[in-house]
Amino acid sequence: MRLSSLQYAVRDAFRSLKRNKVMSMASMATVAISLLILGCAWLLVLNTQYLATTMESELEINAYLQLDVPRDKALAMKKQLESLTGVAQVTFVPKEEGLKLLEERFGKDTDLLKALGGNNPLPDMYRLKTKEAPQVPLVAEEVAKIQEIEKVRYGQGMVEKLLALTNWLRSVGVVVIIAVGLAAVFLIATTIRLTVFARRREIGIMKLVGATNWYIRWPFFLEGMFIGLTGALIAVGTLHFFYSELVKNIALTINFLPIMTDKAMLYEVYQYLFIIGTALGAMGSAISLHRFLKV
Amino acid sequence: MIQLFNVSKTYEGEVKVEALRDINLHIKRGEFVFLVGPSGAGKSTLTRLMIREELPSKGQILVDNRSLLRMKEREVPYFRRKIGFIFQDFRLLMERTVYENVAFAMEAIEAPSSVVRERVPAVLELVGLKDKLTAYPHQLSGGQQQRVCIARAIVNNPLLIIADEPTGNLDPDTSWEIMNLLLAINKRGTTIVTATHDKEMVDRIKRRVIALQNGRIVRDEERGGYQA
Numbered sequence: 038m039r040l041s042s043l044q045y046a047v048r049d050a051f052r053s054l055k056r057n058k059v060m061s062m063a064s065m066a067t068v069a070i071s072l073l074i075l076g077c078a079w080l081l082v083l084n085t086q087y088l089a090t091t092m093e094s095e096l097e098i099n100a101y102l103q104l105d106v107p108r109d110k111a112l113a114m115k116k117q118l119e120s121l122t123g124v125a126q127v128t129f130v131p132k133e134e135g136l137k138l139l140e141e142r143f144g145k146d147t148d149l150l151k152a153l154g155g156n157n158p159l160p161d162m163y164r165l166k167t168k169e170a171p172q173v174p175l176v177a178e179e180v181a182k183i184q185e186i187e188k189v190r191y192g193q194g195m196v197e198k199l200l201a202l203t204n205w206l207r208s209v210g211v212v213v214i215i216a217v218g219l220a221a222v223f224l225i226a227t228t229i230r231l232t233v234f235a236r237r238r239e240i241g242i243m244k245l246v247g248a249t250n251w252y253i254r255w256p257f258f259l260e261g262m263f264i265g266l267t268g269a270l271i272a273v274g275t276l277h278f279f280y281s282e283l284v285k286n287i288a289l290t291i292n293f294l295p296i297m298t299d300k301a302m303l304y305e306v307y308q309y310l311f312i313i314g315t316a317l318g319a320m321g322s323a324i325s326l327h328r329f330l331k332v
Numbered sequence: 333m334i335q336l337f338n339v340s341k342t343y344e345g346e347v348k349v350e351a352l353r354d355i356n357l358h359i360k361r362g363e364f365v366f367l368v369g370p371s372g373a374g375k376s377t378l379t380r381l382m383i384r385e386e387l388p389s390k391g392q393i394l395v396d397n398r399s400l401l402r403m404k405e406r407e408v409p410y411f412r413r414k415i416g417f418i419f420q421d422f423r424l425l426m427e428r429t430v431y432e433n434v435a436f437a438m439e440a441i442e443a444p445s446s447v448v449r450e451r452v453p454a455v456l457e458l459v460g461l462k463d464k465l466t467a468y469p470h471q472l473s474g475g476q477q478q479r480v481c482i483a484r485a486i487v488n489n490p491l492l493i494i495a496d497e498p499t500g501n502l503d504p505d506t507s508w509e510i511m512n513l514l515l516a517i518n519k520r521g522t523t524i525v526t527a528t529h530d531k532e533m534v535d536r537i538k539r540r541v542i543a544l545q546n547g548r549i550v551r552d553e554e555r556g557g558y559q560a
């Protein structure tokens with residue numbers, strides 16, 4: 038294709054965009070809405086994943102010893118625990134310290150020991166950290182096998198729940214996106230069909246003077262792609278604005294809530310939205326041209 | 333230039349219409365030919381076959397030594413570039429200026445824009461419309477619109493021009509101007525085939541006349557008149 042032909046195609050594409058202003062804008066809006074939903078879902082998934090990993094990294098295993106294990110034996114277990122695969126750090130928490138921690142939690146002026154009649158009911162405990170978060174359940178299982186260990190506790194359930202939520206969000210997101218994406222494609226196809234209809238005389242004359250099929254098709258393709266791209270632009274702009282605001286507000290108010298601010302990851306999402314928008318546009322055009330432009 | 337061998341065209345429908353029957357015809361390069369005959373005789377059908385808008389039901393058609401039946405779909409655009417068309421109803425684009433209507437035909441065959449900018453005004457000057465470049469078709473008279481149509485037909489330097497009643501909607505004086513324009517184009521070597529009902533014109537110009545009736549050639553005369 039010649040450069041000047043591309044120029045003609047671009048000019049014709051914009052000409053019919055202007056002619057079909059209302060329809061064009063409606064299709065742009067649908068693309069924008071579908072991409073906005075996609076973008077929101079995507080960021081939500083990224084954030085739950087981010088939350089899951091930050092929580093996991095703070096996870097530790099608490100291994101409570103049997104009450105009747107003597108102190109020297111208890112201290113000797115450290116070596117055994119350290120030798121387990123995946124274990125990064127092992128700390129011994131004697132029951133005296135455990136009681137102190139408990140008292141701190143209840144309030145400065147409580148004397149738990151007195152309240153309990155001078156008997157400390159707590160067991161000695163080991164606190165373990167793993168090298169990687171996913172190893173937590175495995176290590177916990179290994180530790181539980183040791184005879185002197187009464188029971189093992191870790192953030193059971195929390196991580197699994199978060200990951201399950203991510204998966205659920207992802208599948209719901211996929212369904213919603215497919216539905217809205219289809220609507221966008223359909224609307225673009227309708228817009229292009231209207232353009233083809235508005236230009237059918239022109240197309241007829243073009244054919245008579247010897248225009249090739251591709252020459253006739255190009256402006257319609259460009260039109261669809263432009264609609265998709267503009268829709269994506271609106272979606273990305275809106276998404277970026279609101280997400281930045283959200284990040285700012287969370288940092289100010291509920292700053293313990295981890296939120297993903299990785300620029301590279303955000304830009305990747307935006308980039309994909311642009312690609313998907315343009316692809317939706319091209320798809321809409323292709324459907325319409327295939328059905329209504331038997332050239 | 334154009335050769336038809338035993339060409340028939342039947343329109344299948346609720347009633348079968350035999351629009352053309354067993355046509356044999358040879359039009360040489362540089363000829364000026366009138367197609368005459370009563371309404372429904374098959375003149376328009378014949379012109380449509382020549383530009384491969386339709387294919388014949390039977391027979392063989394060669395244009396510029398190429399068989400239109402054996403031509404592949406994707407070769408058709410390139411074939412059409414050798415032909416200019418003129419219609420009774422002009423078929424101009426109403427929302428485009430005179431200049432754009434002519435430029436459009438060059439753009440469609442992917443001519444570089446520098447060539448378009450040079451050639452379009454030159455051709456419009458040739459047809460006598462050099463001060464109407466920015467007018468829209470509805471601002472022109474019928475004769476002027478037909479001149480735009482002629483400019484569009486010749487702008488790509490066709491070997492052949494096919495016209496279906498080019499003066500059908502015009503008054504006698506204007507018809508005469510348009511016909512003179514076509515004769516001038518013919519003088520420069522372009523083959524011209526014109527379907528017409530204009531008796532006076534045919535009698536005055538005295539060129540080859542092919543008369544159709546009921547889909548058959550009933551007369552083919554060098555320097556003929558409208559009637560035998």
Ligand SMILES: Nc1ncnc2c1ncn2[C@@H]1O[C@H](COP(=O)(O)OP(=O)(O)OP(=O)(O)O)[C@@H](O)[C@H]1O
Pocket residue numbers: 343345349350351369370371372373374375376377378
């Ligand atoms: N697309 C078509 N489908 C069915 N019948 C057709 C079609 N086109 C033409 N015909 C028939 O073929 C015959 C020849 O038509 P054609 O248009 O070639 O005549 P014509 O000589 O051009 O007439 P006119 O002088 O009125 O323009 C007519 O009977 C017409 O009804």
Ligand SMILES: [Mg+2]
Pocket residue numbers: 375376377496
């Ligand atoms: Mg006719």
